[in-house]
Amino acid sequence: MSTIKGLSQSQNQYDGSSMRVAIVHARWNTTVVDALVAGAIAKLKARGVKEKNIVVESVPGSFELPLACAKCVVFLYRHFWQLNLHRVIAGGHVQSHSNVTDLLGGLNFSSTSSRSSTPAPTGVVPMPNEPFDAVIAIGVLIKGSTMHFEYICDSVSHALMKVQLDTGVPVIFGVLTALTDDQALERAGLGRGEDKGHNHGEDWGLAAVEMGSHLRRWREGQFN
Ligand code: DLZ
Numbered sequence: 291m292s293t294i295k296g297l298s299q300s301q302n303q304y305d306g307s308s309m310r311v312a313i314v315h316a317r318w319n320t321t322v323v324d325a326l327v328a329g330a331i332a333k334l335k336a337r338g339v340k341e342k343n344i345v346v347e348s349v350p351g352s353f354e355l356p357l358a359c360a361k362c363v364v365f366l367y368r369h370f371w372q373l374n375l376h377r378v379i380a381g382g383h384v385q386s387h388s389n390v391t392d393l394l395g396g397l398n399f400s401s402t403s404s405r406s407s408t409p410a411p412t413g414v415v416p417m418p419n420e421p422f423d424a425v426i427a428i429g430v431l432i433k434g435s436t437m438h439f440e441y442i443c444d445s446v447s448h449a450l451m452k453v454q455l456d457t458g459v460p461v462i463f464g465v466l467t468a469l470t471d472d473q474a475l476e477r478a479g480l481g482r483g484e485d486k487g488h489n490h491g492e493d494w495g496l497a498a499v500e501m502g503s504h505l506r507r508w509r510e511g512q513f514n
Contacts, residue, residue, distance in 0.1 A: 316348070316354065325479060330428065334495040345362070355450065359425045423499075424459065428464035450465070
């Protein structure tokens with residue numbers, strides 16, 4: 291039977307060739323997580339994102355994803371330091387400074403900034419200079435016999451949304467919230483039946499490039 295559900299393909303072929311994308315994944319339920327990460331990477335590359343511009347970080351579980359994503363998005367600590375903006379972040383909340391949102395978005399760096407001439411604080415590891423166009427958070431939550439699942443699903447989804455709204459950097463919601471192992475496997479293309487299902491990681495890779503592309507345009511004030 292046909293279904294009306296699912297993502298329709300965009301008319302546009304978004305170009306990821308100049309993008310940087312971070313994938314942050316949990317290590318719970320790795321069989322499924324690994325397939326999702328591989329699916330996301332395959333589609334990032336298919337859209338032209340260069341391997342060197344795909345950064346993969348792991349955290350123990352899905353509960354840790356929001357903090358890790360927030361840190362990836364604001365990995366520009368060094369830049370904040372150099373631009374004397376390091377004090378604007380308090381409690382994960384970006385406070386008033388006219389350039390902060392742009393900085394977090396990462397695409398409007400002033401080429402005249404003094405960032406190359408100001409020394410980084412001791413102990414700060416040198417980072418690549420380019421910010422991320424998008425972050426993909428990948429985790430697999432499978433319901434157990436306690437309320438753990440509900441609490442983690444709820445808090446993680448809200449927190450990931452908060453990261454993207456607070457920073458203006460797209461955070462792709464790659465967290466499966468499955469009631470059974472089979473549900474999770476099918477959503478990673480690993481179904482145990484005849485129908486292997488669909489790897490949602492692929493959709494997340496495509497979504498990252500599409501959103502990165504939209505954000506570049508929207509920041510320039512260009513709307514269709
Ligand atoms: C504790 C826990 C449980 C029960 N289930 C999952 C899960 O299905 N998927 C997942 O990604 N993480 C799970 N975790 C771990 C939590 O996300 C978190 O890592 C720990 O509670 C430590 O903060």
